[in-house]
Amino acid sequence: MLHVADLAKQHSRASRPLFSALGFTIAAGEIVALVGESGVGKSTLLNCIAGLETADRGSIAIGPQALDIVALDETARAALRARSIGFVFQAFHILPTLTVAQNIAVPLLLCGLPAGEHAARTRALLERVGLASFGPRWPASLSGGELQRVAIARALVHHPALVLADEPTGNLDPRTAGEVLALLLERVREQHTSALVVTHSQHVAQCCDRILTLTPDGLLE
Amino acid sequence: MQALSRLSWWLIRAQFTTRRAATLLSMLAVALGVALGYAIHLINDAALADFARAMKSVQGDPDAVIAARDSAGSVPLATLNAIARDPAVLVIAAVIETRVRIDNARTPVTLIGIDVFSAAAVMPDLLPRHNEQAAAPNLFNGGVYASPALLAKLAQRAPDSDSGARPGRTLTLVRGEQQWPATLAGDLPAARPDDLLLVADIAWVQERFGPVDAVSEGRVRLAPDSDLATWRKKWAQQLPAGLLIRVADDDSARVSNLSRAYRVNLNVLALVALLTGAFLVFATQLTSVAQRSTQFALLGVLGLSPRMRLLQVLLEGLAIGVPGALLGLGLGYALAVAFTRLLGGDLGGGYFAGSAPPIIPLPAPALVFLALGCLASLAGASYPAYLNRMQPLAQALKTGFAQQSHADTARATLPRLRLPLFLALAALALAQLPPLFALPLAGYAAIALVLVAGIASAPLLTQLLFGWLSAQALPAPQRIALQNVAQAPLMAQVAASGLIVSFALTASMVIMVSSFRVAVDQWLDHVLPAPLYLRSKATPLPQDLLAALAQPDAPFTRVERMANASLIIDPQRPQVALLVREIDRRDPAARLPVTGPLLAPPATTPAVWISEPMAEIYRLAPGQTLRLPLLGREIEVFIGGVWRDYGRQFGAVVISRQDYQQLGGDFQPTDLALWPRPGEEAHASAWLAPWADQYGLEVADSAEIRRLSLSIFDKSFAVTYALEAAAMLIGLFGLAVTLAASVWLRARELATLGALGFDRRMLSRAVMLEGALIATVGVLIGLACGVGIGAILTHVVNPQAFHWRMALAIPWAALVTGAAITLAAAVLASRHAARQATRLPVAQVLASAQ
Structure with a gap:
């Protein structure tokens, strides 16, 4: 689950806050879409939730233990991300020098899972995203849709409490986008994980359980 | 984990x-x-x-060893006997060491006279083994014993007969014009494989070679319960001034x-x-x-x-x-x-x-x-x-x-000058410091600081040069190249810093070697005034030759005699050369390359002129008096001046023949400088040839000595050229790698330019120009740093490490040529990056950038 309360952020050179007093909750197993115009602060909000940018005020509680990522130091934020958050990006961000299986295993290694366990879990996830035979392949030989499937597997392999997806279908053609979205939602629901999906696509937003709209005046539901 | x-x-x-x-x-x-x-x-x-x-x-x-501080000196037997009576002394082995030639061989060997009974306790490696089969006298009856290396050499010299190294064979031992027959009686089984040694009974050696009532050294073994330091202190106070006590620590310190x-x-x-x-x-x-x-x-x-x-x-x-x-x-x-x-x-x-x-x-x-x-x-x-x-x-x-944005780096010029200026001033301050632990450590640190100052000044120079250039009316590719460098200061600095360091080190070595070579050349002019030189290796020149040279029919207008010996000023330091020369006390500069003030010596005091290394090592200056361990005593001498010497790194003292003889010294010349009569140069050489053959002497003309000296100099610095080439290659490699990485990092930007209509040639030119501009900055700063480091090497490191002083001689033509070659090579090195830029898959790069 994710609980955001009284969150405020202002860029150092900006004349007014990007957002202030933001608050919302995403329950366990709930998938929420975050929409809004360009420049309104969606990515900054996502970065704050991931602990990649620091909020000026407020709290962001993640996972069953409700750890406040705003209050943590850099190392603890990294540890919380490794344990409790999965990421899916528009540009896939698959490490080109590791094989598909190794890419998926990265979060398990960051969580410190023993070597014996991660091979089995990686294999299982590859099967769940329809890439059972892709483990030893190099990312350069995969299509965009396949790369995003790998990214979904990597986001879920360590059973995170929260998945943050930033325009997960933005780089894909409509048919592949539909397949990838369906897969993402299905797997997230299957794991009973919370998810926040940032998107410009009305279709993607409609597929989620709830839609939050970020505006210069605040968050609308 | x-x-x-x-x-x-x-x-x-x-x-x-x-x-x-x-x-x-x-x-x-x-x-x-x-x-x-x-x-x-x-x-x-x-x-x-x-x-x-x-x-x-x-x-x-x-x-411990009791020895004379002057190589011509000796230890009186009376002194040895007094030490031997000390209850703290277990045994004292007297030794006479001298250099002799065997038959007509040019290379002298060491003849050691030992007392076999005491030697057994102190110098077991020198114990001879008598060959029982040979009909030769034993040690006490005039038999001599050779080390294995010397036996091999003797056998090699007479390969056709078995007489060369055969026990019982008679050897002629030559010292000056004196010759003594000796019989080879056996070998020295424990001698080291490369030692050229002859061992004989001490009395036999003393009778033929002297010194009378004295020996070269006394080697002491103390009683087990004696304390070496106490014993040394006691005897150091009692020994005559011309003698010293050396212990094992002194020897290892001296060797080190x-x-x-x-x-x-x-x-x-x-x-x-x-x-x-x-x-x-x-x-x-x-x-x-x-x-x-x-x-x-x-x-x-x-x-x-x-x-x-x-x-x-x-x-x-x-x-x-x-x-x-x-x-x-x-x-x-x-x-x-x-x-x-x-x-x-x-x-x-x-x-x-x-x-x-x-x-x-x-x-x-x-x-x-x-x-x-x-x-x-x-x-x-x-x-x-x-x-x-x-x-x-x-x-x-x-x-x-x-990267740090251009806006952040474009600060005012003055504050950005602070760090390089501070580093340069710190380097200057370090270069003024004296040696630490007798090493130019502060000089080395100053060199490091100059390099860091050069690297630190790269962003500023890049900004100034490129700012000025980008204000000029330039074609689009060139303008883009300039902007790229200005906006990627870190990569430009990395690429330039490799060239700064490599060019600075190369230029500094070129400057130092050139300065040194010019100085050696000038020095040779001064120290080789005569057309011909003759020398004997370590043994005195034969008197009959000296007498023949004094005859009116000798084809020489002038003959100057020199004798070489050595002195121990500090037992922990290498020996100092003593050069006895026919020099005019009132005009030593006529024969010595004097570097500082010349002071007229008091009429009653013997005068010496010390070499630069001697002045630096022992911190001496003209006008001072020095107590020199000479002729078995300490003699107060006046330092008349300092002269340049690149031949003897550990110091040399010149004394005039007149002073030396007036002090009681026996002047036995070992070297001659000869001026043949005009037009009789060939005859002069022919006149000397039989003497050289008979006594194993070396004759060389000054041109030959100069050629040989400069050739040895060039050979000894040859390794630096290889290092310079390696440094330049590494600098160019750094430039190529960094430029390639920079192209990779700006792939999107270059692909956009490609999409906008820049053809491959334009992109390639832009990247190569970028390489050339970075290389220009690197070479300019490298040259400035190189001159600075060259000056530190010449004026700080060389004098402090080797005691060699010289003037700075900057070979500008070589440096400018080197800079031009480096720039050309840099442009070539940036071709790799340029090729990468032209091969960018524009559509793919742009697609991935969305």
């Missing part, structure tokens, strides 16, 4: 497979640095140990001092090689971090902690350093073995001539050099690791490597 190690290993392996050439080159550079340092250490250790063994073999293992500066200089060269390795690791890791910034950012987003991101880059550096250093250890051992076989234990330095010591690697030094290699690679990787640690994750994930 095990899981993280696995991830780390995956990333290291990926780094090795994707950046194979750069990684391998960095590894080789680390290996080279470690190899050079380790080889120098191994060779030096072996040479010192070998030298110590050689001393022990000839000198034995006494607790002999080659210390040379060793340290070679070690500094090895350190430069290691730093070059560190620089290559730095360039490789920085470009690698820049290229993989998105990947590292992703790992950070996924939960890799900042500390682990830092550690990962350090580990990758270490993964280059460990195999590099291990390879370096193997290579160093091989180099040490090869060098000692080719050049001897002193690497051609001339300190321990003739020895090829065995190389014995020990674990502790090997571990130290392994650690040094690892430290160098860690140092090289530390800044890229820090940058990786500090990358803003969200920004790096989106746009790649985040």
